[in-house]
Amino acid sequence: MSNDADKAKSKILIVDDEEFNRKLLKGILASTGHDVFEAVDGMKALELAKENPPDIILLDIMMPGMDGFSVCRKLKDSDKTNDIPILMITSLNEVDDYVRAVDSGADDFITKPVNATAILARIKGFLRNKQLSDKVKHINRFKNDLTRMIVHDLRGPMTGIMGYLDLSMNSDSISSKVREYLQNALSSAHDVSGLIDNLLGIEKLESGTLTLNPEPVHIPSLIQHNIDVQNANIIQSSLKVELQGPRDLICRCDQNLMNRVIQNMLVNAIKFSPENSVIKIEWESNSREFNYSVTNHGESIDPEYQAVIFNKFAQLDDRPALSRGGVGLGLAFCKMAVDAHGGSMELVSPATGFEDGVQFIAKLPLKKESAASSRASIT
Ligand SMILES: Nc1ncnc2c1ncn2[C@@H]1O[C@H](COP(=O)(O)OP(=O)(O)OP(=O)(O)O)[C@@H](O)[C@H]1O
Numbered sequence: 406m407s408n409d410a411d412k413a414k415s416k417i418l419i420v421d422d423e424e425f426n427r428k429l430l431k432g433i434l435a436s437t438g439h440d441v442f443e444a445v446d447g448m449k450a451l452e453l454a455k456e457n458p459p460d461i462i463l464l465d466i467m468m469p470g471m472d473g474f475s476v477c478r479k480l481k482d483s484d485k486t487n488d489i490p491i492l493m494i495t496s497l498n499e500v501d502d503y504v505r506a507v508d509s510g511a512d513d514f515i516t517k518p519v520n521a522t523a524i525l526a527r528i529k530g531f532l533r534n535k536q537l538s539d540k541v542k543h544i545n546r547f548k549n550d551l552t553r554m555i556v557h558d559l560r561g562p563m564t565g566i567m568g569y570l571d572l573s574m575n576s577d578s579i580s581s582k583v584r585e586y587l588q589n590a591l592s593s594a595h596d597v598s599g600l601i602d603n604l605l606g607i608e609k610l611e612s613g614t615l616t617l618n619p620e621p622v623h624i625p626s627l628i629q630h631n632i633d634v635q636n637a638n639i640i641q642s643s644l645k646v647e648l649q650g651p652r653d654l655i656c657r658c659d660q661n662l663m664n665r666v667i668q669n670m671l672v673n674a675i676k677f678s679p680e681n682s683v684i685k686i687e688w689e690s691n692s693r694e695f696n697y698s699v700t701n702h703g704e705s706i707d708p709e710y711q712a713v714i715f716n717k718f719a720q721l722d723d724r725p726a727l728s729r730g731g732v733g734l735g736l737a738f739c740k741m742a743v744d745a746h747g748g749s750m751e752l753v754s755p756a757t758g759f760e761d762g763v764q765f766i767a768k769l770p771l772k773k774e775s776a777a778s779s780r781a782s783i784t
């Protein structure tokens with residue numbers, strides 16, 4: 406059965422130190438109409454594959470200098486070339502070669518003496534799969550770009566909605582009932598805005614396109630700002646927030662990222678706290694690191710979940726968060742943002758100093774010079 410993929414022109418790289426073997430394979434492949442190019446040794450093969458990745462590689466094992474196994478391993482270790490199918494050329498009955506070839510990442514074998522029909526059939530199958538996987542990759546890339554664009558474009562209107570809700574709430578001419586509705590709408594808008602920021606932040610951190618912008622950040626102000634934003638939710642659940650830490654603490658970090666870490670940890674604590682309970686926010690720094698922790702009452706998190714809780718979309722079933730929205734990106738964002746600073750996120754459950762609940766801790770290392778100024782006072 407032929408399809409469009411079969412007809413498309415592909416690039417095939419033959420790697421063999423023996424001219425006779427290269428000519429033989431080239432002759433067999435001539436009828437396919439594909440572009441065939443050659444490398445006489447492993448180094449040249451790596452160079453060519455990196456410069457202009459082929460769709461399939463036929464790789465000899467026995468070559469002077471770098472042998473086929475090493476070339477294969479290097480190709481499979483590189484992001485740029487690891488999806489290229491590699492067919493290793495082995496001698497018949499060399500079982501050891503098969504095992505080593507598989508261990509070094511080869512996708513299949515061609516046995517010497519080569520059989521033209523078998524080679525062509527095998528190459529056809531691999532090229533068809535490669536073209537399909539390239540298509541899937543292309544579609545995924547397109548989908549990711551589109552999602553990023555849509556999420557990014559939602560940010561502007563959300564800022565507008567929050568601004569107008571804020572203005573309306575401060576109007577004298579509305580009843581207390583309407584003010585309460587507006588407050589709820591504003592709180593939901595903040596949730597959506599937080600989700601947008603988490604999605605965009607994670608995408609940037611994952612793709613490596615985010616540049617850290619470390620600057621001296623007055624931590625207590627950042628914490629207070631987030632408490633103010635969440636005030637309606639705190640009141641709604643009759644929660645008490647206790648603060649403990651030096652009022653003059655300045656930490657050198659990326660303000661935007663740290664703000665989002667503080668926000669996510671606080672929002673979670675509010676979401677998962679039972680009504681009329683206490684949330685404790687603590688911060689401190691020593692000569693080596695800055696610690697920020699949020700502790701809340703509620704259910705503890707089973708040890709089996711502790712390893713996955715910082716993964717994307719990880720949510721523990723049967724928790725009230727599911728009814729309060731959220732998709733399980735908050736802690737993943739926190740971990741990536743803190744990791745980007747060279748720090749770590751920790752979960753303590755049951756919470757330290759509480760008989761139940763959880764404590765999340767963000768730990769950021771302090772550089773020697775910034776540690777000295779980390780307690781400088783703010784005027
Ligand atoms: N303070 C907490 N107390 C108890 N469970 C928590 C707490 N924080 C997080 N969890 C558990 O970890 C899960 C993952 O948290 P995460 O912040 O990543 O996602 P989310 O809050 O459900 O959604 P999102 O943050 O995307 O709005 C939560 O769904 C919940 O099951």
Ligand SMILES: [Mg+2]
Binds near residue numbers: 669672673731734
């Ligand atoms: Mg969350």
